[in-house]
Amino acid sequence: MKKPADRQQIDAEIQLVTELRHPEPHRVLGIHPDGDGVVIRAFRPDAAAIHVIPDFGGRISMEHRKGGVFEARLNGRDQVFNYLIEVExxxxxxxxxxxxxxxxxxLGELDLYYAGEGRHEKLWDRMGAHLIHHHGVAGVSFAVWAPTAAGVSVVGDFNSWDGRLHTMRRMGASGIWELFIPEVGEGTRYKFEIRPNGSGPAMLKADPFAFRTEVPPATASVVHDLRRFTWSDEKWLSSRGEGVPAQKPWSVYEVHLGSWRRVVEDGDRPMTYRELAPALSDYLKRVGFTHVEFLPVAEHPYGPSWGYQVGNYYAPSARFGHPDDFRFLVNHLHEEGIGVIVDWVPGHFPKDAHALGKFDGTALYEHADPRQGTQPDWGTLVFNFGRNEVRxxxxxxxxxxxxEYHVDGLRVDAVASMLYLDYSRRAGEWVPNRWGGRENEExxxxxxxxxxxxxxxxxxxVMIAxxxxxxxxxxxxxxxxxLGFHFKWNMGWMHDTLRYFSKDPVYRQHHHNDMTFGLLYAFSEHFMLPLSHDEVVHGKGSLYGKMPGDPWQKRANLRALLAWMWAHPGKKLLFMGGEFGQHAEWNSDRSLDWHLLEDSGHKGIQTLMSDLNRLYKDIPALYDADSEPIGFQWLQPDAAASSVFAFIRRSRTPGRHVVCVANLTPIPREGYRLGFPRVGTYVEVLNTDAAxxxxxxxxNMGQIQTEARPWDGQEASAVLTLPPLSVLWFSTGVPASPAISATEPSAAEAPPERLLSSA
Structure with missing residues (x-):
C-alpha cells in the first residue's frame, strides 16, 4: 500500500500548477496510486464539472479542489487504469x-544524454511534434528545449490556444520539456507558450523543429507526418557517391523558387513545388545543367530576404505548397538525372518574435553579448556555436x-561572417578570442x-562554402x-572577371591582369565559379546589362563570358536568366523575362548555353583536373594589346586536351598564329560567334590543321581566324557543336562597321 500523499505538499504543488509554474505537472495531474486506492486530478480552469469514465465502466464525479484543479479518489484499487475525462x-x-x-x-534517457552532449544526429526524430501511438493511443508527442523557462505549454487548435490546458513537464536537467497529447492529428496548428523565469509576459514561439508551417505572414507550426511520402529515386541515390566530386562535371543552375517562372494567368502567382517539378526538370535537361541550386527553401518570415533569414529550419516554405510537395520536386528532379543543392544558413537568424531569438526569455540560440550575438549587416542574431545544443x-x-529531403548538397551561406569575430564590426564592437585574435574558434x-x-x-x-x-x-x-568543405565559391574570380567584361573593349588591354590573376591561386582550393544572384541585384544590373556596347555587342560579350567561364578551371554556377540574356535586374517578385526568347539573339545565347553544357560533360579535360595544376597551361597570357587569351585544358587521362582562345575585342583577327600541343587535325568544337x-x-570552317612549327612553347601551331568578341574551343576526337558550320563563314547578322564600331 502506498502511503497517502501529504495534503499540505499537494496543496503547494497544486498552487504551482494553477500558476503554470510547475516543472513536472504530471506529478500532480493524471492518475496516481495513493494509500489504498488511486487519485485522479485534472486542471480545467473554466470547467463547470468534470467526470472520470474508467475503461472498466462507470462514471465518477470529480470534486473541484482549487483554482480549476479537480480531483477524484477511488479506494480499493491497487493499479492505475486507462480512463477518459468528460469536461462540461x-x-x-x-x-x-x-x-x-x-x-x-x-523521451528516453539516451535521447536526453545525447542531446545534452550535442551528439544526437537524428535530433529531429525526438524534438518537435511527432504523430505516434503511445500506450496504444494515437496522438502527438511534443518536445522543446527551453532550459531557463519557468513553464512551457503547448497551445493550438485543439485547446483554443489556452496555455493553461496543456502545460509540459521538464525532463530533469536537460532543459527539454515534453508532453504527449492524445487524439491530436496531422494538420493541427500549434505553438509553444513559454513563460520566462522572473518577470515578463508569456511568449508564443513557433516550434524550432516544426516540419510544416502556416503560409506567411501567419507563423504557427503545423503537425506533419514525415513518413507518408514514397520516394522512387533509389537509382539516383545509389549512384551519387560514385567518383570524386572534384573530378566530376558540375554545372549548377541557381534558382529562386518564387520568381523563376510565375503563373501570369492566375494573378501572377509563383508556381508550386508540384508545378515546378516537370517544368523545371524539362528545362534543365534541355539546357543541360547537371544540378539545380535553390535559394534557401526553409521557411522564412520576410519574403524579400529570399530565404536568407530563416525562421523555421526544419520546414520547407509553405509559400509553394506542402512539405511532401517539395519532396515530390526533389524526387522528380532525381528521376530526371538532376542533382539538387539547397542554400543553407547556419550563421544567423532573424529577430522575429515567434522565432529563435530569446527563445526561453534568455539568449538561448544566440550569444547574450551583442558584440557576439548580433550581425550588424543584416540586423540578425548570430548562433552561439560554443553551446552543445545549438551545434x-x-x-x-x-x-x-x-x-528526409534527399538533397545532394548544401551551399553554406556567409561562411566568412562565421569565421571572423570582427566581421562587419569596428574596433570595440567585437570580442577577441582567447588568444586575442579575430578568428571565431567556436x-x-x-x-x-x-x-x-x-x-x-x-x-x-557535397558541402559548398x-x-x-x-x-x-x-x-x-x-x-x-x-575546414572540410568539398568546394569553395571563387568570389575573387567572379569580381575580377565581371570587372573586365564590364569594360569597353578599347580599355580592356589595361585590365588584362583581371583575367589572368585568378590562375595564380586557382589550384589552392576546390573552386566553384559563381555568377550568382548576388551579382544581379541591388543596382548591379543583369549580366547582359553589365556588358558594354550596343545590343549585338552585349550579346556577343555575354556569350564570350559564358564560354570563357565554362572553359576556366572550376565548377560552374549560373543564376537563372543569365543563360538567355535577361535584360532587367533580378526582381524576386516577378518572373524572368521569358518573352526575350522570341528574339533570335537571346535564343542564340540559350542555344550556346545548351551546347556549352553538352560539351562540358562530354570532354573530361574541361572538368576532371579542375583543382590540379596539370589541368591548365597558358599559351598566351600576355597578349594584352590585342586582348587575346589562350590556354590548354588537360585531362587526367594523358593526351586528352582542349585549346581555348578568346578574342575580347570587336576586331576580327585573320591570320592569327597560335600554338597547339600536337600536329594534326583539331575540331573547332565551339565558336561563340556562330550564326x-x-x-x-x-x-575556321569547323576544323583546323596544325603544322610542325613550334609556337607558344608547343611543338605545333596553326593560323586561325579569331571572330570578334568570341571564344573558340578546339579539340581532337570530339564532335563539334551543331551550331558550328563547316561552310564558308558569313557575317550576315552583323555588318563589318558594327564589328569595328568600338575598336
Whole structure:
C-alpha cells in the first residue's frame, strides 16, 4: 500500500500548477496510486464539472479542489487504469477526451544524454511534434528545449490556444520539456507558450523543429507526418557517391523558387513545388545543367530576404505548397538525372518574435553579448556555436535535409561572417578570442564537425562554402587542417572577371591582369565559379546589362563570358536568366523575362548555353583536373594589346586536351598564329560567334590543321581566324557543336562597321 500523499505538499504543488509554474505537472495531474486506492486530478480552469469514465465502466464525479484543479479518489484499487475525462463547460458544452497527464514520457534517457552532449544526429526524430501511438493511443508527442523557462505549454487548435490546458513537464536537467497529447492529428496548428523565469509576459514561439508551417505572414507550426511520402529515386541515390566530386562535371543552375517562372494567368502567382517539378526538370535537361541550386527553401518570415533569414529550419516554405510537395520536386528532379543543392544558413537568424531569438526569455540560440550575438549587416542574431545544443540543432538540421529531403548538397551561406569575430564590426564592437585574435574558434570547430559528420554519414553529398576571404584550406579535409568543405565559391574570380567584361573593349588591354590573376591561386582550393544572384541585384544590373556596347555587342560579350567561364578551371554556377540574356535586374517578385526568347539573339545565347553544357560533360579535360595544376597551361597570357587569351585544358587521362582562345575585342583577327600541343587535325568544337548563336558567322570552317612549327612553347601551331568578341574551343576526337558550320563563314547578322564600331 502506498502511503497517502501529504495534503499540505499537494496543496503547494497544486498552487504551482494553477500558476503554470510547475516543472513536472504530471506529478500532480493524471492518475496516481495513493494509500489504498488511486487519485485522479485534472486542471480545467473554466470547467463547470468534470467526470472520470474508467475503461472498466462507470462514471465518477470529480470534486473541484482549487483554482480549476479537480480531483477524484477511488479506494480499493491497487493499479492505475486507462480512463477518459468528460469536461462540461458553462452553457452545456461537453468534451470527452483522454487525459494527457496519464501517459509516461516519450523521451528516453539516451535521447536526453545525447542531446545534452550535442551528439544526437537524428535530433529531429525526438524534438518537435511527432504523430505516434503511445500506450496504444494515437496522438502527438511534443518536445522543446527551453532550459531557463519557468513553464512551457503547448497551445493550438485543439485547446483554443489556452496555455493553461496543456502545460509540459521538464525532463530533469536537460532543459527539454515534453508532453504527449492524445487524439491530436496531422494538420493541427500549434505553438509553444513559454513563460520566462522572473518577470515578463508569456511568449508564443513557433516550434524550432516544426516540419510544416502556416503560409506567411501567419507563423504557427503545423503537425506533419514525415513518413507518408514514397520516394522512387533509389537509382539516383545509389549512384551519387560514385567518383570524386572534384573530378566530376558540375554545372549548377541557381534558382529562386518564387520568381523563376510565375503563373501570369492566375494573378501572377509563383508556381508550386508540384508545378515546378516537370517544368523545371524539362528545362534543365534541355539546357543541360547537371544540378539545380535553390535559394534557401526553409521557411522564412520576410519574403524579400529570399530565404536568407530563416525562421523555421526544419520546414520547407509553405509559400509553394506542402512539405511532401517539395519532396515530390526533389524526387522528380532525381528521376530526371538532376542533382539538387539547397542554400543553407547556419550563421544567423532573424529577430522575429515567434522565432529563435530569446527563445526561453534568455539568449538561448544566440550569444547574450551583442558584440557576439548580433550581425550588424543584416540586423540578425548570430548562433552561439560554443553551446552543445545549438551545434546539435544545426548539424542535425543539415542531416535532416539530406536524409528526409534527399538533397545532394548544401551551399553554406556567409561562411566568412562565421569565421571572423570582427566581421562587419569596428574596433570595440567585437570580442577577441582567447588568444586575442579575430578568428571565431567556436564557429571553426562547428564547421569542421559539420563537414566531418556529412562526409562520414553521406559520402555522396557535397558541402559548398560561400567564403569570400583568403582563409586557407576551406575545401581541404579536416585531417589536413582544413575546414572540410568539398568546394569553395571563387568570389575573387567572379569580381575580377565581371570587372573586365564590364569594360569597353578599347580599355580592356589595361585590365588584362583581371583575367589572368585568378590562375595564380586557382589550384589552392576546390573552386566553384559563381555568377550568382548576388551579382544581379541591388543596382548591379543583369549580366547582359553589365556588358558594354550596343545590343549585338552585349550579346556577343555575354556569350564570350559564358564560354570563357565554362572553359576556366572550376565548377560552374549560373543564376537563372543569365543563360538567355535577361535584360532587367533580378526582381524576386516577378518572373524572368521569358518573352526575350522570341528574339533570335537571346535564343542564340540559350542555344550556346545548351551546347556549352553538352560539351562540358562530354570532354573530361574541361572538368576532371579542375583543382590540379596539370589541368591548365597558358599559351598566351600576355597578349594584352590585342586582348587575346589562350590556354590548354588537360585531362587526367594523358593526351586528352582542349585549346581555348578568346578574342575580347570587336576586331576580327585573320591570320592569327597560335600554338597547339600536337600536329594534326583539331575540331573547332565551339565558336561563340556562330550564326546560330546570333554571331557574325566568322570562324575556321569547323576544323583546323596544325603544322610542325613550334609556337607558344608547343611543338605545333596553326593560323586561325579569331571572330570578334568570341571564344573558340578546339579539340581532337570530339564532335563539334551543331551550331558550328563547316561552310564558308558569313557575317550576315552583323555588318563589318558594327564589328569595328568600338575598336
Amino acid at each position: 463547460y458553462p452553457g452545456g458544452k461537453v468534451f470527452t477526451l483522454r487525459d494527457p497527464y496519464s501517459y509516461t514520457p516519450t 546539435n540543432f544545426l548539424i542535425a538540421n543539415a542531416l535532416f535535409w539530406i536524409e 564557429a571553426i570547430a562547428f564547421l569542421r564537425e559539420l563537414n566531418e559528420v556529412i562526409r562520414r554519414k553521406h559520402p555522396g553529398v 560561400e567564403e569570400s576571404t583568403a582563409w586557407p584550406k576551406v575545401s581541404q579535409p579536416v585531417s589536413e587542417g582544413g 546560330t548563336y546570333g554571331g557574325s558567322g566568322l570562324g
